Amino acid sequence: MELRELQRLMQEAITGDRLDAASMDAAGPEIEPTTGMSGREHLAIYRNAVLGTMLRAMANIYPVCKQLVGEDFFDAMARLYVRRTPSQSPDLGDYGASFAEFIADFEPAAALDYLPDVARLEWSWHEAFHAKDEMGLDIDALGQVPERALQSIRFRIPVSARLLESDYPIHRIWQVNQPDWSGDQSVALDEGAVRLIIWRQGYDMRVDTLSEMEWHFLGEIAAGCTLGDIGDAKNAAGIETLLPRCVQRGWIAGFELTGQDGES
């Protein structure tokens, strides 16, 4: 059998929904039975090893989801996700991005409305943790922008930053399920919607809540709007206070000049 075909069959037998007769019939004769074990048993060792590796990776990225539903439920849910979602990257750190969408469609978790958003928060955290280092906003350079060019400034949120909103207080759910949390573990699910920015300040990970105005302002910045574009929109009146506040909190990481003042 050609190497390519052997590997295709083996991978199918190892990662498929079950070690079925068809994959065994195809791959079985290639496998040398040893130490009293059949070809099926040899393949089963790899099936378990592969699944174990993937479940450990999922539990590392989604510890709060695991804590919320318990180990058995999490493993069953993650196992189905792993079976349906092949890894496309040799770096295991890239795996698991679509888990929130999977949970949203996972019938047994339907009663936990907040769970997909908690998963989104954990994935955002994972991405922010590994995001590129950056220097933060250069206030001096900003001060040198001529007055006539202010409207054409395009600000930038931190490379690490992810904006996330939820109907549930997911930041509180996340917080009380951290290993070092020693306070009250109860969270009122009817506390209302939250808007969050998950980002890294230097090497410090942060989950900050945003007001509705901050949320819209940073959202427009993230979408690539210039200060002038935002000024034309409905929250123009708030910019004078919003901008300094967002700068002070570190949510603005850089800027560029667009149009005539950007060319030189």
Next chain:
Amino acid sequence: MQPATGRLRFFDTGRSARSVRRQRPMNITTKGQIAGAGIGLRPQHYADILDGTHQIPWFEALAENYFGAGGLPLHFLERVRERFPLTLHGVGMSLGSADPLNYSYLDKLKGLAGRIQPAWISDHLAWISSGGHYVHDLLPLPYTQEALEHIAGRIVEVQEYLGCQMLIENPSTYMSFSSSEMSESVFLAELATRTDCLLLLDVNNLYVSATNHGFDAEDYLGALPPDRVKEIHLAGYQEERGYLFDTHGQPVHPPVWDLYRKALRILGPVPTLIEWDTDIPSFGALVEEAGAAQAELDLVS
């Protein structure tokens, strides 16, 4: 959210010394600047390692754990590298796969190697992908002429791309193939001759595979080209019903120490790594294991 980087002029004036250093050319000069018994670098132990009260001479980083663009992992890796030689050990190259080589992976590896200048870069005699999908566990190859030619061609290609020799490690295997035409040791020896690659001997993996498949581990050692073995791994396995399973999550077992002594008598004092991947113990426990390996190395030095 992607900035138009060409216009972010002010960032160019404010770079820190560290970010400037990251811009250096990507020439990789692996010279194997390691000796003695090292320990696998794990995030739990960053503080202990940087405290500097230990005698561990070198560390090995799992390459893929540092593929992120920034953040604490790379920060600590660079701090460790400032004080100790480091090797880069990967599981993602999928050298034995019939898929095309993944150049996005090789790019990241090359970038990381350019940044930290490892003493060696290593990966496994195995495959982890088929049809573009990755299983993230090392799967075995049939030891055939076809597989030999295939993987030799890929090692040559990778070494050319990285600009350095790499070390190929023997995996723990739980399956062998009726189509195999030669032993694993002959396969590795032939691979080294054809590609000028070097070898990483995992004595635990050898013991596990020899037990599972019933071959003689000492014959295996005798068939390896001794001057090509530049690094040794020691780790712990787990006993299952009917076979040994490599967890890299236990102390080195007595029969593995025995085999290690035999290997050192043949190979000389090859730099040796204590490697734990699961149930990672305290740094002190690893230092103790490394001390035991160092004592064996001293006996043959």
